Amino acid sequence: MARSPETTPTLEVRALHKAFGSEPVLRGIDLSVARSEMVFVLGPSGSGKSTMLRCCNRLEEPTSGEIFIEGDRLTGPGVNLNAMRQRVGMVFQSFNLYPHLTAMGNVTLALRRVQKKSRAEAEAIAAEALDKVGLSDRARHHPGQLSGGQQQRVAIARALALKPTVMLFDEPTSALDPELVGDVLAVMRDVKAAGMTMLVVSHEMGFAREAADRVIFMDGGRIVEQGPPDQVLGAPTHDRTRAFLRRFHA
Amino acid sequence: MDAILQQFFNWGVMAQALPLLLKGLGMTLLICAVVIPLGALGGLLAALASTAQARALRWSAIAFVDLFRALPPLVLLIFIYAGLPFAGLRLSPFAAVTIAFFLNNSAYFAEIFRAGLLSVPKGQAEAALSTGLTPAQTLIWVRLPQATRNVLPDLLSNVVEIVKLTSLASVVSLGEMLHAADLVRSVTYNASPLILAAGLYLLLLWPLVRLIGRFERRIAG
Ligand SMILES: Nc1ncnc2c1ncn2[C@@H]1O[C@H](COP(=O)(O)OP(=O)(O)OP(=O)(O)O)[C@@H](O)[C@H]1O
Ligand SMILES: [Mg+2]
Numbered sequence: 001m002a003r004s005p006e007t008t009p010t011l012e013v014r015a016l017h018k019a020f021g022s023e024p025v026l027r028g029i030d031l032s033v034a035r036s037e038m039v040f041v042l043g044p045s046g047s048g049k050s051t052m053l054r055c056c057n058r059l060e061e062p063t064s065g066e067i068f069i070e071g072d073r074l075t076g077p078g079v080n081l082n083a084m085r086q087r088v089g090m091v092f093q094s095f096n097l098y099p100h101l102t103a104m105g106n107v108t109l110a111l112r113r114v115q116k117k118s119r120a121e122a123e124a125i126a127a128e129a130l131d132k133v134g135l136s137d138r139a140r141h142h143p144g145q146l147s148g149g150q151q152q153r154v155a156i157a158r159a160l161a162l163k164p165t166v167m168l169f170d171e172p173t174s175a176l177d178p179e180l181v182g183d184v185l186a187v188m189r190d191v192k193a194a195g196m197t198m199l200v201v202s203h204e205m206g207f208a209r210e211a212a213d214r215v216i217f218m219d220g221g222r223i224v225e226q227g228p229p230d231q232v233l234g235a236p237t238h239d240r241t242r243a244f245l246r247r248f249h250a
Numbered sequence: 251m252d253a254i255l256q257q258f259f260n261w262g263v264m265a266q267a268l269p270l271l272l273k274g275l276g277m278t279l280l281i282c283a284v285v286i287p288l289g290a291l292g293g294l295l296a297a298l299a300s301t302a303q304a305r306a307l308r309w310s311a312i313a314f315v316d317l318f319r320a321l322p323p324l325v326l327l328i329f330i331y332a333g334l335p336f337a338g339l340r341l342s343p344f345a346a347v348t349i350a351f352f353l354n355n356s357a358y359f360a361e362i363f364r365a366g367l368l369s370v371p372k373g374q375a376e377a378a379l380s381t382g383l384t385p386a387q388t389l390i391w392v393r394l395p396q397a398t399r400n401v402l403p404d405l406l407s408n409v410v411e412i413v414k415l416t417s418l419a420s421v422v423s424l425g426e427m428l429h430a431a432d433l434v435r436s437v438t439y440n441a442s443p444l445i446l447a448a449g450l451y452l453l454l455l456w457p458l459v460r461l462i463g464r465f466e467r468r469i470a471g
Contacts (some may be wrong), residue, residue, distance in 0.1 A: 059376050086382040096377035100395045109391060110381035155377075162381060 008071045010035045010197040011056065011166045016065035018051055018221075025051050027221040029065070033166065038198040040208045040229070043218035044244055049201040052218070053168045056199065057088040069165055086114065089159030089167040093174050095151045097143040103130060103154045104139040107161050115162070129161035130154070133187045149180030153187050166197040173204060185211075205248055209233055217241045260442040267434040267443040274430030275450055281344075281416045281426060285351040286409060292352060293359020298389075300364055311360070318357035324418050326350045331422045343424040347416075355412055362404045366397030403465045410458050414451070427451070 009032040018026040025048045033039050041049050054060040056067060058074065058081060067074040074084050097106050107126035111117045117125070130136050133153035143151050152172055159167055169188070173181040185207050192198060192211060202208070208215055208229050215232040217225045217240075225238045236242050299311035318326070331346035341349070370393050378388040398405065420429035431447035 057380050059380060082382045082384050085380055088380070090377075090380040092373055092377065094371075094373055096371075096373035098374065098377070098392055098396075100399065109378070110383060113387050113391060114382040158377075158381065 009033055009068070010037070010070055011199065012066075012068040012071075013052075013056070014066045014068075016052065016055060016067065017063045018048070018055060018060060019063050025221050026055070026062075029221075029223060031216070031223065033197055033199060035197055036192075036195045037213045038192050038200065038211060040212035040215045041199065041201045041218060042203070042208075042215060042232075042244065043224075047218045048221040049218055050170050053090075053170050053199065053201055056166075056168055057085050057090055059090075082114065086110070086162050087165040089162060089164035091152070091155050091159055091167065091169045091172050093171040095143070095148070095155045095175070097151050097155055097158075099143050102140050102142055103135060103146070103157075106143070106154055107158045110158075110162055125161050126157070129157040132160060132190065133157045134183070147180060148176045149183045152176065152184050156184075156187055156191070160191065160196075164196075166199065167191065169198065169200040169202065171201055171203070173202065203248070205233060217244065219244075256440075258441050258445050260440055263434070263438050263440045263442040264446045266438070267431065267446055270430045270434055271427055271443065271446055271450065274425055274427035274447075275454075277419075277424065277426040278413070278416045281347060281351065281419060281424075282409075282413055284348050285355060285416075286412055288348075288352050289355030289412065290359050290405075292356030293361075294363050296356055296360035297363035297367060300360065301367060315357045315360045318353045319361070321354070323350060323354040323415060324421065326354060327418055327422065343419070343422040346422055347419040347424050351412065351415055354415070355408070358408050358411070359405075362401050362408060363397065365404070366401035367393060369400045370396045403462050403469065406458060406462045406465070410455055410462070413455055413458075417451075 011031070011033040013029050013031040016026055016029040016031075017024070029048075029052055031039075031052075041052070043049050051060055055062045056074075058067075062075055065075065069084060069087050072084070073079060074081075074088075097103075098109070101109065104123060104126055107129055108119070108122040111122035111125055112119065115122075127136065127139065130139055133156050135150060135153055135157065138146060138150060138154070143154070146154065152175075156172075172188070173184050176184065181204070185204065188198070188200070188207075189211055200212070212229045214226060215229045216223050217232060217236070217238070219240045225232060225236060225241045232241065233245065236245060296311045296315055299307050300315065302308050302311070327346060327350040330350050331341060331343065334341065374392050374396065375385075375388050378392040379385070383391065416426050417428040419426045420432060423429060425433075427447050427450060431443040434443040435441060
C-alpha cells in the first residue's frame with residue numbers, strides 16, 4: 001500500500017468539484033504537486049483560485065473529489081482534520097494575524113495548544129521561525145505595531161513553525177504597499193530554497209518566471225493550461241490565457 | 251431644615267442601621283457572585299447557539315434571548331417566587347432571585363457576546379483552524395479574547411445593571427441591602443437608612459462606571 005515518497009505527490013487533487021449552492025465554482029480540478037515543487041496559480045477574478053486553495057485544507061468543504069497529502073487522504077469522513085491541517089500551512093492575503101497576541105504569541109499558539117509543546121520549547125521553535133523571516137527583533141511586538149510586510153512575514157513564520165508538508169499562499173502580497181512586496185517574496189524564495197512544497201496564487205509575474213517550477217492558468221473553475229513558466233507566460237497556447245496575460249503586459 | 255436633616259441624614263440612625271446594611275450588602279454581593287458568572291456563561295452559550303449552523307438550535311437561542319429581554323425582571327421574579335407554587339414548585343427567595351436574574355442576564359449577556367463574536371473577522375478563525383486548532387480551541391484562544399475586548403464596556407455596563415437589579419430581590423424579602431435599609435426605615439420611621447444604602451450603592455458602582463467611561467473613551471479614541 002505504501003508508495004515510495006519519490007513517486008507519491010506531496011499534494012494531490014483529484015476531480016475536485018465545489019459549488020456554492022447551485023453555483024459551480026470548481027468544475028473538476030486535477031492537480032498533483034511534487035515534493036519541493038513551487039506551483040503558481042494564475043487566473044481572472046472569480047475563476048476559483050482561492051476556493052481551490054481553501055479546499056486543500058478544507059476551510060472550504062469540497063462538493064466532491066479527493067485530496068491527498070503525501071498519499072494520506074484529507075477529504076471524506078473519519079479524517080482527523082486537525083492533525084491533517086498541521087501538515088498544510090496557509091498564508092492569507094489579509095495576513096490574519098491574531099491582534100491580541102505578540103508575533104511570538106501568534107507563532108507559538110498552535111505549537112502549544114495543538115502540538116502540546118512546553119512554552120520554552122514552543123518559543124525556541126518560534127524564535128527560529130521568526131529568524132527565518134528576518135523578524136527576530138520584532139518577536140515581542142503586536143501586529144498593530146508592524147508594517148504590512150512584517151505582518152505577512154510573521155504569518156509565514158506562524159505556518160512555517162508547524163513544519164508543514166505543503167504551504168498554500170493566497171495572494172500573499174496583494175494587500176501590501178509595493179515597496180514591501182520584495183521582502184515577502186524574498187522570504188518565499190528562502191522557503192522554497194529550503195525545500196518546501198508550495199502552491200501559490202499570485203499575480204507577481206516576475207516572481208513566477210524566476211521562482212516557479214510550474215504555472216497553472218485557471219478559468220471558470222477549470223485548469224485551462226499549465227506548464228513551465230516560460231511556456232505559459234511567454235508562449236501561452238490558450239486564448240483565455242493570452243487575453244489574461246495581455247492585461248499584465250499592457 | 252433641621253427636620254430634613256433629622257429625617258434624611260440622621261447619623262445616629264445611620265450608625266444603628268449600618269451593621270444590618272452591611273449584612274445586606276453581603277447578600278447583594280453574594281447574589282452578584284452567583285448571577286454574574288452564571289449569567290455570563292449562559293449568555294455565552296446562548297450567543298454561540300444563536301450563531302450556530304443548526305437551525306433548531308439557532309431559533310431556540312434567539313427565542314430565549316428575545317423572551318427574557320422583553321420580560322420585565324420584576325415580573326419574572328414574582329412569577330417564579332409567587333406563581334410557580336401554584337404548580338407545586340416552591341422556591342426559597344434566594345433560589346427564586348438567582349433563577350430569575352440568571353435568565354434575565356443570560357439574555358443580555360448573550361446579545362453582548364453575540365455582537366462581540368460577530369465583530370471578530372472571519373479570517374481570524376480561519377487562520378486558527380488552518381494551524382490545526384479545533385473549533386473549541388479557536389473559540390477560546392482566538393475569537394473570545396478579541397470578542398470580549400471589543401465589547402468590554404458593554405459587559406461592564408451589564409455588570410453594573412446586575413448590581414442594581416439585585417435591589418429587586420427586596421420584594422421577595424431576601425435580605426439584600428435595599429431590603430435591610432427599608433426594614434430599618436420601617437422600624438425607625440426615618441429615611442436615613444435609605445440614604446445610607448444609596449451611598450453604599452454609589453460607593454460600590456461609581457468606580458466601575460468610571461472605568462467604563464475610560465474604556466469607552468479609549469475605544470472611541
Ligand atoms: N463563501 C462563498 N459563498 C458563495 N460564493 C462564493 C463563496 N466564496 C467564493 N464564492 C464565489 O466563487 C467564485 C470563485 O471565488 P474565488 O474566491 O475562488 O475566486 P478567485 O479566483 O480567488 O478570485 P480573486 O482573484 O478575485 O480572488 C466567485 O464567483 C465567488 O463569488
Ligand atoms: Mg482569491
